[in-house]
Amino acid sequence: MITTLPYGSWPSPLTAELLATGGIRLGAPRLVGDAVWWTEGISTEGGRQAIVRTAGAVAVPGSDAADGADAPAEPVTVLPAPYNARSRVHEYGGASWTVVPGTADEEIRRPPLVVFVNFEDQRVHSLREGEQPLPLTPVGPEVDSAHGPSLRWADPTVVTLADGTSEVWWICEDHTGGEEGPRTGADGAPHIERYVVAVPLDGSAAEDASALRRITPSARFVAHPRLSPDGSQLAWLSWEHPQMPWDGTQLHLAPLMNGSAGEGEIIAGSTEESVLQPEWLDDRSLGFLSDASGWWNPWVWSADGGARQVLEREEEFAGPMWGLGSTWFQVLDPDRVLVEHGRAATSLSVLRISTGELSALDCPLTQIGTAHLREDGLLALTGASPTQFTGIHVARLDLGDAAADGAGSSAPALSPLTLLRSSRDDAPAPGLLPEGESIEVPLPDGGVVHAIVHRPRQEGFAGREGELPPFIAQVHGGPTAHVSPVLSLQIAYYTSRGLGVVVVNYGGSTGYGRAYRNRLRGQWGVVDVQDTVAVMEHLVAEGIADGDRLAIEGGSAGGWTTLACLTRTDTFAAGASSFGVAELEKFRLDTHDFESRYIDGLVGPYPERRDLYVERAPLHHVDELEVPVLLLQGDEDRIVPPSQSELFRDALAAKGIPHAYLLFEGEQHGFRKAENIIRAVEASLSFYGQVLGFSPACVPVLALQRD
Numbered sequence: 001m002i003t004t005l006p007y008g009s010w011p012s013p014l015t016a017e018l019l020a021t022g023g024i025r026l027g028a029p030r031l032v033g034d035a036v037w038w039t040e041g042i043s044t045e046g047g048r049q050a051i052v053r054t055a056g057a058v059a060v061p062g063s064d065a066a067d068g069a070d071a072p073a074e075p076v077t078v079l080p081a082p083y084n085a086r087s088r089v090h091e092y093g094g095a096s097w098t099v100v101p102g103t104a105d106e107e108i109r110r111p112p113l114v115v116f117v118n119f120e121d122q123r124v125h126s127l128r129e130g131e132q133p134l135p136l137t138p139v140g141p142e143v144d145s146a147h148g149p150s151l152r153w154a155d156p157t158v159v160t161l162a163d164g165t166s167e168v169w170w171i172c173e174d175h176t177g178g179e180e181g182p183r184t185g186a187d188g189a190p191h192i193e194r195y196v197v198a199v200p201l202d203g204s205a206a207e208d209a210s211a212l213r214r215i216t217p218s219a220r221f222v223a224h225p226r227l228s229p230d231g232s233q234l235a236w237l238s239w240e241h242p243q244m245p246w247d248g249t250q251l252h253l254a255p256l257m258n259g260s261a262g263e264g265e266i267i268a269g270s271t272e273e274s275v276l277q278p279e280w281l282d283d284r285s286l287g288f289l290s291d292a293s294g295w296w297n298p299w300v301w302s303a304d305g306g307a308r309q310v311l312e313r314e315e316e317f318a319g320p321m322w323g324l325g326s327t328w329f330q331v332l333d334p335d336r337v338l339v340e341h342g343r344a345a346t347s348l349s350v351l352r353i354s355t356g357e358l359s360a361l362d363c364p365l366t367q368i369g370t371a372h373l374r375e376d377g378l379l380a381l382t383g384a385s386p387t388q389f390t391g392i393h394v395a396r397l398d399l400g401d402a403a404a405d406g407a408g409s410s411a412p413a414l415s416p417l418t419l420l421r422s423s424r425d426d427a428p429a430p431g432l433l434p435e436g437e438s439i440e441v442p443l444p445d446g447g448v449v450h451a452i453v454h455r456p457r458q459e460g461f462a463g464r465e466g467e468l469p470p471f472i473a474q475v476h477g478g479p480t481a482h483v484s485p486v487l488s489l490q491i492a493y494y495t496s497r498g499l500g501v502v503v504v505n506y507g508g509s510t511g512y513g514r515a516y517r518n519r520l521r522g523q524w525g526v527v528d529v530q531d532t533v534a535v536m537e538h539l540v541a542e543g544i545a546d547g548d549r550l551a552i553e554g555g556s557a558g559g560w561t562t563l564a565c566l567t568r569t570d571t572f573a574a575g576a577s578s579f580g581v582a583e584l585e586k587f588r589l590d591t592h593d594f595e596s597r598y599i600d601g602l603v604g605p606y607p608e609r610r611d612l613y614v615e616r617a618p619l620h621h622v623d624e625l626e627v628p629v630l631l632l633q634g635d636e637d638r639i640v641p642p643s644q645s646e647l648f649r650d651a652l653a654a655k656g657i658p659h660a661y662l663l664f665e666g667e668q669h670g671f672r673k674a675e676n677i678i679r680a681v682e683a684s685l686s687f688y689g690q691v692l693g694f695s696p697a698c699v700p701v702l703a704l705q706r707d
Contacts, residue, residue: 007469007498008694020677029380047672048084084119089154090594095325122149145190146175155325193218242597311356361414367484384486431459449531470549471500477556482509506531524602525616563618574691576630582648583619622651628658634667
C-alpha cells in the first residue's frame with residue numbers, strides 16, 4: 001500500500017540523533033602484527049579521535065581460518081580518553097599517528113609502541129597499550145598569531161638508522177620564528193616555517209628542544225619525506241605561497257649527510273605542475289604522481305634516465321592533498337605498484353612500471369581511502385560504494401606470476417572483501433536509502449558540469465499527484481574537492497522525507513582533470529554559481545524538481561557558493577551556509593596560513609585585484625537578496641572564523657531578511673559533537689520546511705528573525 005503525502009512531510013525513522021551518534025568516522029587503517037589498527041571519531045566523547053584495533057588476529061581472507069571465523073568482535077580502544085589523535089598542521093591535519101616496530105623479543109613481551117600527536121597541546125606522545133602516554137616533544141612558546149600551540153606535528157614516518165635503532169620523522173609546523181622570534185614576512189603575514197624533524201623516542205626532547213634534529217631545510221610547506229632503502233638519499237615535496245599543492249609542488253632529492261639533508265636538486269614539479277607522493281621503488285628509482293599531462297598520472301625518476309611518464313590516461317591517480325600523509329599508491333616490488341585511479345569513482349589496479357600495463361582488480365568499492373598492504377598480501381583499506389557505508393575492510397592480494405614478459409602468467413587478483421568495521425552498524429533498510437544517478441549537464445559555452453541526483457525515496461510513500469518535489473543543491477567545500485557517488489545517510493535524511501538532493505561537482509572540482517579544475521581559476525563566485533544554477537535549471541526542465549522550491553546548502557567554500565548563488569541569482573528560495581566565506585578582504589587576513597593565498601588563484605592577487613575581492617563577495621550583494629538564510633558556525637573555527645558568518649548575519653538583519661544564526665561552542669571547521677550535529681540537522685530541516693512549504697515531522701521549530 002502506498003501512502004500519499006506532500007513531499008517533505010513523509011515520516012522517517014532516520015533521525016538527527018541517528019546521524020550524530022550512530023555513525024563512526026573511520027580512517028587510517030594499519031596492519032600491526034596480526035591485528036588491524038585504525039582511528040575512530042567518537043561524537044559522544046566530544047568528537048575525539050581514538051586509536052583502536054581488532055580484538056584479536058585477523059585471518060587472511062580465503063584461508064581456512066577466515067572461512068570459519070566468527071563476526072569481528074568490538075574493537076579495543078588503545079588511546080584512552082581524553083587523548084585525541086588529531087593534528088593541527090595546516091589546521092586540516094592529516095596523518096597523526098603510527099606504530100614503531102620493535103625487535104622480535106620486544107613484540108612478544110610488550111605491546112607495540114604507538115606515537116601520536118595530541119590535539120589539545122599538539123605535542124607528540126608515545127604510548128603502549130594499558131599505560132599512560134608520555135610526551136616526546138616540547139611545549140612551544142606562546143605566539144599570539146598561532147591561535148593555539150606554536151609547535152605542531154603531522155605525518156609521522158618511522159626510520160631505521162644504520163645502527164638498527166628507530167626514530168620517527170615528523171613534519172613540524174613552527175610558529176615561533178626560531179632565534180629571531182615571532183615576526184611578519186614581506187607579505188605582512190606571520191612568519192611560519194615547516195620542515196622535517198627527527199623526534200627521539202626516549203623522551204629527551206620533551207623538555208629540551210635541542211634534542212630535536214632538523215632533517216630538511218625550512219620551506220613554507222613540506223610533505224611526503226621518503227628515505228631511500230639504503231638510507232643515503234631523501235626525497236620530499238615543498239611549495240610556497242601562493243601555490244596550493246594541487247597548483248604546483250617541487251620534488252626534491254638530496255643526499256643524507258650526518259642525519260640531515262641539504263638543498264639537493266629539484267627533479268620534478270614547478271609552479272604549474274602538481275607532484276604528489278614520491279615513493280622509492282629501489283635505491284636508484286623513485287615513483288611519483290604528476291599532473292604534467294593534465295591528469296595526475298604515474299611517473300618514475302631514475303638516477304640513470306631521469307623522469308618519464310609510466311602511462312598516460314585521462315583518469316586521476318591522485319587527489320587534492322588537503323591532509324598531510326595522503327597516499328594513492330603502494331609499492332609492491334621494484335616493478336609493480338598498487339594504484340587507485342578513476343574519475344568520479346575510484347578503482348584498484350596493479351600497475352607494472354616497466355611496461356605501463358594496468359591490471360584491474362575486482363573491488364566493489366567506488367571510493368577508496370587509505371590502504372595498507374602487508375608482505376604476505378593482506379590488504380587493509382577504507383572505502384564506500386553506492387550500496388555500502390564507509391568501512392574498514394581486509395582482503396588478500398594475489399600478485400599472480402611476476403614474469404616480466406607476461407607469457408603464461410596469471411593476472412593479479414583480489415579476494416572478496418571482509419568487513420571489519422562499518423561506519424554504521426545501524427544501517428537502515430534499503431528502502432529508506434537514496435539511489436544516486438550521475439549526470440552530465442551541458443553548458444551553454446560547451447563542456448559539461450558533473451552532478452549526482454538523489455530523488456525522494458522511501459518505500460511505501462509517494463508525493464501527491466501533480467506535485468514535484470522540492471530539491472536541495474549541495475555544493476561541496478574546498479573548492480578543490482569533489483563528492484563521489486557513495487551511500488550517504490545525510491542525504492537519506494532528506495530523501496526519505498520526500499526531498500530531492502543533487503550534489504554538484506562544479507567547475508574547479510577534482511576527479512575530472514586539471515583543465516576542469518582550472519575552470520575556477522580567477523572565476524570563484526562565477527563558474528561555481530553558473531554551474532550550480534545550470535544543474536538546477538536542468539532538473540526543472542526535465543520535470544524532476546519544483547522550480548519554485550529549490551534550496552541550496554554547503555559548508556566552507558560550499559558556503560561561499562551558497563551565499564553567492566543566493567545573492568547573485570533568483571534560482572533559490574532559501575539557503576543554508578555552514579561556516580561559509582562571506583567576504584574576502586577580511587577573510588584573507590583572518591584565515592589560517594595554508595589557505596591565506598588560495599584566493600590569489602581563485603580570484604586574483606591582492607591588492608592588484610581588490611576590485612574583484614569586493615565585487616565577488618556575497619556580503620556586498622545582500623541588497624540583491626530576497627530569500628531567507630540559515631547560518632551555522634563553530635566558535636573555534638580558525639579556517640573560516642565566526643566573523644564571516646556574523647558579518648553576513650548583520651547585513652541580513654539590517655535589511656530585515658528572515659534568518660537564523662546558530663553558533664556552536666567548542667566546534668572548529670565542521671561539527672563533531674553529537675549535540676551540535678543534532679541541532680544543526682534539525683534546524684536545517686525546520687528551516688527548509690518553513691520556507692519551502694512543507695511540515696517536517698518531529699523536529700523543533702527553528703525561530704527565524706528579521707533583526
